[in-house]
Amino acid sequence: MTRKLRCSAAALGVAVALALTGCSGSDGSTEAPANSSGLEKTTIKVGALPIPDPVSLYIAKAKGYFEAEGLTVEPVQITGGAAALPQIESGALDISMTNYVSTFAAVEQGKKIKLVADMYQAGPNMFNIMVPKDSPIKTVADLKGKTIFVNNLHNVATLAVETQLKVAGLTADDVKFAEKPFPEMGNAVNSGQADACWITEPFITANQSAFGFRTLADTMTGQTEELPIAGWMATEEWTKKYPKTLAAFNRAISKAQQAASSDRKEIEKMLPTYTKIDAKTASVITLGTYPSELNANRLQKVADLMLEYGYLKNSIDVKSVIATPLSG
Amino acid sequence: MIGARLLRGAAGAAGLLVIGELVLRFGVGDDVVFPAPSTILYEAALLLVDADFLEGLGTTLANWALGMLIAIGIAVPLGVLLGALPPVERAIRPVLEFMRPIPSVAIIPLAILLIPVDELMKVSVIVYASLWPILLNTLYGMHDVDPVAKESLRSFGFGPLAVLVRVSLPSAAPFVATGVRIAAGIGLILAVSAELLAGGTAGIGVYVIQAGSGNRMDLMMAATFWAGMLGVIANLVLLAGERRMFHWHRMRTGAQES
Numbered sequence: 001m002t003r004k005l006r007c008s009a010a011a012l013g014v015a016v017a018l019a020l021t022g023c024s025g026s027d028g029s030t031e032a033p034a035n036s037s038g039l040e041k042t043t044i045k046v047g048a049l050p051i052p053d054p055v056s057l058y059i060a061k062a063k064g065y066f067e068a069e070g071l072t073v074e075p076v077q078i079t080g081g082a083a084a085l086p087q088i089e090s091g092a093l094d095i096s097m098t099n100y101v102s103t104f105a106a107v108e109q110g111k112k113i114k115l116v117a118d119m120y121q122a123g124p125n126m127f128n129i130m131v132p133k134d135s136p137i138k139t140v141a142d143l144k145g146k147t148i149f150v151n152n153l154h155n156v157a158t159l160a161v162e163t164q165l166k167v168a169g170l171t172a173d174d175v176k177f178a179e180k181p182f183p184e185m186g187n188a189v190n191s192g193q194a195d196a197c198w199i200t201e202p203f204i205t206a207n208q209s210a211f212g213f214r215t216l217a218d219t220m221t222g223q224t225e226e227l228p229i230a231g232w233m234a235t236e237e238w239t240k241k242y243p244k245t246l247a248a249f250n251r252a253i254s255k256a257q258q259a260a261s262s263d264r265k266e267i268e269k270m271l272p273t274y275t276k277i278d279a280k281t282a283s284v285i286t287l288g289t290y291p292s293e294l295n296a297n298r299l300q301k302v303a304d305l306m307l308e309y310g311y312l313k314n315s316i317d318v319k320s321v322i323a324t325p326l327s328g
Numbered sequence: 329m330i331g332a333r334l335l336r337g338a339a340g341a342a343g344l345l346v347i348g349e350l351v352l353r354f355g356v357g358d359d360v361v362f363p364a365p366s367t368i369l370y371e372a373a374l375l376l377v378d379a380d381f382l383e384g385l386g387t388t389l390a391n392w393a394l395g396m397l398i399a400i401g402i403a404v405p406l407g408v409l410l411g412a413l414p415p416v417e418r419a420i421r422p423v424l425e426f427m428r429p430i431p432s433v434a435i436i437p438l439a440i441l442l443i444p445v446d447e448l449m450k451v452s453v454i455v456y457a458s459l460w461p462i463l464l465n466t467l468y469g470m471h472d473v474d475p476v477a478k479e480s481l482r483s484f485g486f487g488p489l490a491v492l493v494r495v496s497l498p499s500a501a502p503f504v505a506t507g508v509r510i511a512a513g514i515g516l517i518l519a520v521s522a523e524l525l526a527g528g529t530a531g532i533g534v535y536v537i538q539a540g541s542g543n544r545m546d547l548m549m550a551a552t553f554w555a556g557m558l559g560v561i562a563n564l565v566l567l568a569g570e571r572r573m574f575h576w577h578r579m580r581t582g583a584q585e586s
Contacts, residue, residue, distance in 0.1 A: 047527070050538040076446070077534050078527040083440060087526070091444035183540045183548075190359035206543045210361050276542025 039070055040242040044249070046232075047078035047087060047096035050275040052201065052287055053120040053230045054097045056256035058270045065255050069248035075274070080152075085111065088235050094242075095249065098233040100302045101156040101311065107321050108312055112236040114323035115294060116246055117253045120230040122220035123288040127160055128204055129219060131196045132189060133212035140168035140217050149180040149189065149197035154311065156229065157198045160219035162309050167222055172309075186211055201285040202277050228299050229288065239323040246323065257292040294322055345369075363546035371550035380535065385554065387530040391447065392519040392558075395454025399511060402455070403462035404504055410463075411470020411500070412492055428464070432457030432518055436525045446529075450522040457518040458511035465507025469500030502574040509566040516559050 048054035057075055060066050066073045076093060078084040084096040085106060097119060106113060129148065131137045137146065143165065150157035162172050180188055185197040186207040196216060199207065207213040220227055232253065239246055259266050264287070271282040291298070299318045306312040345365040352364040363371075375381040410417040436453050443449035473496045481491045523533025532555050539547035 050541045074529065076527060076529050077537065079525060079537055083437075083526060086437070086441040090441055092440070092446050092449070181540065183543055183545060187360045187362070202543050211359070274538075276539045276544040276547055278542075281543075 039245045039248055041094070041245045042070060043072040043074065044094035044245065045074045045076050045092070046249075047076045047084045047093040048274075049080070049097060050077055052267065052271060052275070052277070052285070055267050055270050056119065056253050056260050056290060057097075058274050059259055059266055060252045060256035062270065062273075063256065063259065065252035066249075069252050071245065071248050071252065073249075085113070088113070088233065088238070094238060094245075095232050095234045097230055099156050099230045100228050100299060101159060101306060103231070103233055103321070104303050104306055104312060104316055104318075105155075107316060108314065113233050113321075114236050114239045115231050115299070115321055116234050116239060116323045117232040117250050118228065118257070118291040118294040118299075119232060120228075121289045121291050121298075122224065122227045122229050123286065124220065125204070125215070125218050125286045126288050127157075127198065127200050127219045129161060129164065129196050129198050129216040130189075130204065130207060130213040131216050133214055135195065135214075137195060137216060140164050141170065143168075143196060143216075144170055144174045145176075146195035147176040147178055147193070149185045149194045149199075150177050151179070151182055151198070153177055153179050156227075159305060159309055159311060160224050160227070161198050163223045163305070164217045164219050164221075186213065189213075201287070202281050205281065205285050223305060226289075226298075227305075228291075228302055231294065231299075234323070236323075254292045257290040260290040261292065296322055361545070363549055367546050368549040368553060371546045372553045375547075375550050375554065380530075381532075381551065381554075384530040384532050384535045384551075387528070388519050388523065388532045388555075389558070391450045391522075391531075392454060392515055395451045395519065396458055396508070396512060396515050398451065399455045399458035399462055399515070400508060403459045403507070403511075404466055407463045407466025407504070408470060408492070408497065408500070411467050412488075412496065417467065424460075424463070428460045432514070433521050433525075436518075436522050439522075440526050446526065449526065450519065450528070450531075453522050454515045454518045458515040461510040461514060462504065462507040465503045465510070466500060469503025470496060472503065473499045502570065505566070505570045505574060509563060509570065512562045512566060513559055516555070516562065520555050 046057060048057050057073070061073055061075065078087065078093070078096060082102070084093065084098060085102075087093040088096050089111075095116060098113075098115075100115075103113065103115060129140070129143075137143060148161060150161065152158075158172065158177050161175075161177075165171060165175065178194055180194070180197070182199060182203045185194075185199055185203065188194060189197050190211060198219065204215075232249075234246070267287060268279065268282040271277045272279050277285070296319045299322075303312065303316045303318050307315050348365045352362055356362070410420060432453060435456060439449045439453050443452055477495045477499075478491050481495055486494070520531075520533045520536075523531035524536065525533075527537065528534045532551055535551045536548050539545075539551060
């Protein structure tokens with residue numbers, strides 16, 4: 001008797017849970033088969049971080065490039081590639097920004113994701129190892145036995161630092177990496193939690209002016225010169241289901257990337273609208289470059305570096321990770 | 329008397345702010361950059377006219393309220409049902425005791441993976457976390473019903489349903505209200521945590537991430553200040569509601585004015 005009741009109560013619980021999640025079956029996204037533009041899906045949710053990298057998403061939206069393609073894009077703020085991946089897998093996002101190191105690592109783990117467009121490529125002094133102004137560390141070789149802050153372990157941060165260590169005759173085993181969010185790095189280095197930090201804009205500028213931090217090394221030099229940093233990704237299934245939507249997204253983004261590359265003012269104007277970087281800071285921070293097409297040869301460098309430094313076990317042919325463009 | 333208590337509370341809070349201000353301005357030196365309380369309060373005031381933040385505040389509040397309503401809608405009937413049927417409760421108890429201590433924040437990554445609609449995901453984790461305090465308090469309330477009152481009604485020939493409606497439910501109601509008040513605090517934590525972990529189009533947590541990425545610690549703290557104020561206000565409102573509706577309960581149990 002007790003057991004039976006318990007079962008029915010459990011069944012009730014399951015039913016309630018199903019009813020709660022069941023509502024999710026058909027969300028509000030538009031999937032009009034017949035519209036003027038011929039797109040499979042006209043409203044898409046695109047995930048991006050509130051940083052300078054995905055500026056073209058907001059340029060394309062502000063300048064009406066998406067609209068011209070018959071596409072309504074809803075930007076969604078994400079918290080990082082690690083959280084965005086399950087969100088494109090679940091369908092909460094159609095497309096999301098990602099960093100290439102995370103993407104290739106996920107591909108090796110068997111995730112069915114495709115790169116759909118390029119976004120951001122490293123330039124000089126964009127990702128620097130910084131130390132306090134009176135630090136005894138004068139060269140990269142002095143980092144031996146020291147602790148370095150990175151925003152994420154085993155990602156582009158540590159990879160970039162390792163390429164610089166190699167030049168100085170060191171390996172990752174000679175230093176200690178510790179994780180710390182960018183906004184907290186300056187205070188934490190000053191309180192002695194680490195000796196150096198790998199940091200990007202707007203925090204390079206901020207730590208320079210607040211504490212007089214000096215740059216020990218630009219990690220985007222040598223092997224990592226002009227390293228592709230971030231791009232747009234979708235699931236393989238999504239790219240197959242919505243090829244025309246994807247092509248429309250690509251055309252608009254590519255146009256916006258060109259606008260960003262040709263006029264820095266476009267970027268400076270847009271940054272305060274979707275980040276908390278104000279116009280004054282936007283005008284002084286160092287920015288990377290915004291390639292307008294996804295180039296497999298350029299991206300291959302990221303995968304090859306990952307293999308060399310043990311971030312990948314097997315080599316990845318980057319061509320297989322890039323979504324095949326719609327012919328015609 | 330309430331005025332004096334309020335005054336002492338305000339003096340305590342003000343004292344803490346002044347100490348914080350002094351320590352941050354003169355105590356920590358140039359090696360640490362952290363916004364002083366005056367800066368945070370100033371930015372917090374400015375946020376009230378910031379359209380982005382207000383949209384976020386509205387979104388977080390809406391998710392929170394919806395989550396609480398659903399949690400109450402599930403937990404109260406379930407608690408009453410279990411309380412009225414002790415054998416069922418004994419059977420389900422182990423499951424409850426197992427599920428309850430799981431830190432609700434830990435289920436957010438799972439929810440992100442399983443629930444494709446952002447708002448639904450956020451509301452679901454709020455519901456999950458708020459469920460337990462309401463359910464358990466309802467159960468305690470059902471156990472606390474005066475057996476003599478129940479027996480009296482029975483001996484006058486009232487059926488089980490009448491006993492439930494006339495004695496058990498009114499008697500358990502103050503406990504349910506306490507459960508709701510505790511759940512409100514937990515629900516707010518989840519509402520903001522889900523935004524911090526999953527992002528979104530708007531929300532207090534979304535605003536905090538944006539401020540952090542732009543190196544605006546002052547805005548992060550100001551937004552966090554309002555998240556805290558929401559919790560304080562909700563607690564006060566619910567507490568006042570409890571006092572008003574269930575003053576007879578405090579008289580019966582002899583609880584002191586607290």
